[in-house]
Amino acid sequence: MHQDNPLITFEREGAHITAWTSTSSTVASEDSNRDRGYGYLTAPLRRRGLEVTVEYGLSDYIVHAALPDGSSLIISPPQEPPGDDLESWTVVRHREAGPAVYEEIYDSEPSGPDARHAGGIPNLLAAVHAGLDQLGVPPLPEQQRSSRERAADAVLHRAGFIAAVAFSGEQYHQLPSAMTDPSEQRRAVTRAFTTL
Template sequence: MNHDNPLITIEQEGWQITARTSPSSPASFEDPKRDRGYNYLTVPLRQLGLEVTVEYGLSDYVVDVALPDGSSMIISPPQEPPSKDPGFPESWTVVRHREAGPPVYEVVYDSEPDGPDAPYGGSTESLLAAVDARLDRLGVPPRPVENRSPQARAADTVLRQAGFVVDLSPDGERYHRLPKIMADPFEQRQAVTRAFNALQDGGFNVLCESSLLVPGSLLAALRGTHLDDGLAAHTGPVRNPVARPLRHPPFLPG
């Protein structure tokens, strides 16, 4: 195993396909009940020194961010009708407003089906990028640079290019997942295969359930090797992935 690079584990977790990098540096986290499951928004916003609260809107909870100029930014999932999956909404709207003093009403982000950001759907990465860009123009200092190794940041880049997006778990752990809008199983396997191949080409240590990759015959044509049902693992600079029967717990060959 190449001990200089982190281990990236790609697996199915419920309906999600996730990629977790170990060792990781979980983001600071406060009270999961107070944040109503929106820690993947509240944690990075509080890292900017902003006051962030979670309140009930029309039919679901929204994130209220107090800004230095006296205005507020409301980050909201669909309300009327509410999202079918509150944990991972299919779209977001962000509105900046102020009632006292010079009134302000500004749509910062709108990924609802008829909104200008509709192609991004429920992507939290695109949402936070738009929010960060607007906060930067309002003079909010950027969040401190995350203390992550160059290798972990390089793995992030590979995963993003393959189609994964960044998210945070309820306990503040940073990870990647495929977007909810990528629901077609074959499209998912293509994205996982792109990530798996690119990570192993970069010399990363990768552990992946082979059922999440494109069918063995196609992957064999791409990589010149055979995969049967089980666990595909790559460690270090070896070019071809190795298949093993799935064991519990998963293991890496020596």
């Protein structure tokens, strides 16, 4: 693939089909090792201009983001006891020096106020972004899309896909949720694939 050509990836999850557009065929980078599998959390924070690290906590990795006011944002899965799957998250803003700050932004542990969301990433990111907005952190910048990406978007639209934006800010397309007939879905994907 030429570096300027967008890569379109079709993905089926249950009855839903999604088309992801990216400008590079290699998703893995030096950040993937540094981010310890938490790229879905670190990428949106970095796009907002924050310095982000992934550090080892008590029993699992945590995401640490330095905020402009000198405080820090800590995003953490359960630390004690360690678990293999991420069934809950906590997000805390804190500062030890100067005027001390300890503010719970999100808690989806079983006894927490956000327990109904459990380990769900969309609600976690929505809470993080809302907290950053309240602190005056600049919003996610609009992604600059190349003319080839815009052309791919138009092809997907003509094939029946609808444009959407993920909580991370990444743009994608999906077939309408009412389109559940497998043969109709196949025709739409084939139409998009042939034109692309």
